Amino acid sequence: MFTGLIESVGVVSDVVPTSSGFTLTIRTPMGSDLRQGESVAVNGVCLTATTCNDAGWTADIGPETARVTTLGTLAPGRPVNLERSMRADGRFGGHFVQGHVDGVGVVDAIRQDGESCWIAVRIPADLEAYVILKGSIAIEGVSLTVARLDRGIVQVMIIPFTWAHTTLSSLRAGDRVNLECDMVGKYVARSMELAARSGLTS
Numbered sequence: 001m002f003t004g005l006i007e008s009v010g011v012v013s014d015v016v017p018t019s020s021g022f023t024l025t026i027r028t029p030m031g032s033d034l035r036q037g038e039s040v041a042v043n044g045v046c047l048t049a050t051t052c053n054d055a056g057w058t059a060d061i062g063p064e065t066a067r068v069t070t071l072g073t074l075a076p077g078r079p080v081n082l083e084r085s086m087r088a089d090g091r092f093g094g095h096f097v098q099g100h101v102d103g104v105g106v107v108d109a110i111r112q113d114g115e116s117c118w119i120a121v122r123i124p125a126d127l128e129a130y131v132i133l134k135g136s137i138a139i140e141g142v143s144l145t146v147a148r149l150d151r152g153i154v155q156v157m158i159i160p161f162t163w164a165h166t167t168l169s170s171l172r173a174g175d176r177v178n179l180e181c182d183m184v185g186k187y188v189a190r191s192m193e194l195a196a197r198s199g200l201t202s
Helices: 029-033 063-068 125-130 160-165 184-199
Strands: 008-018 021-027 039-043 045-053 057-061 079-084 103-113 116-124 135-139 144-145 149-150 153-158 177-182
Touching: 008 057, 021 063, 029 045, 029 057, 029 079, 039 057, 079 177, 103 153, 116 160, 125 177, 125 184, 135 153, 144 153, 177 184
Parallel strands: none
Antiparallel strands: 008 021, 008 079, 021 057, 039 045, 039 079, 045 057, 103 116, 103 177, 116 153, 135 144, 135 177, 149 153
């Protein structure tokens, strides 16, 4: 479980193809604090650390993860958002983020508004039912509030701190981004769907 509050930005240092996907190596000081087997969200995707050292850590990426997220497009030198899994005794910050990407969106536009920035993302049609105005959504692993919602486009406002401490500042129109909708909303939608099938709703 994660919160969508990015701890640091790492840099991809190596991508090595394997028979079942590829191995991803990320350069970050966080590596010295990690242990083998720990979960880390990379651009919103939950990965398992396989090796760790002072220089960084590595993870194995399977073909399905590469297919349904943006991780398959990562290359050396690319910055990535990093968040370790939430501690049971830690303070909860953003919103419930599982690190299970629901789909990939496309950045439609980015515009400045004073010291903040607006990012508009076109989301897949099958995710629209899980996104509400003023609700939460994770974009590239960052917990954000849906500020505007119109015809399949989600708009979020990025404050200067988030802009400076995540990879969102490197996005450009046309870039693909990982999306995870609010877990609570997905459970509610699923419950309503099952109730309707059972004839429990009028």
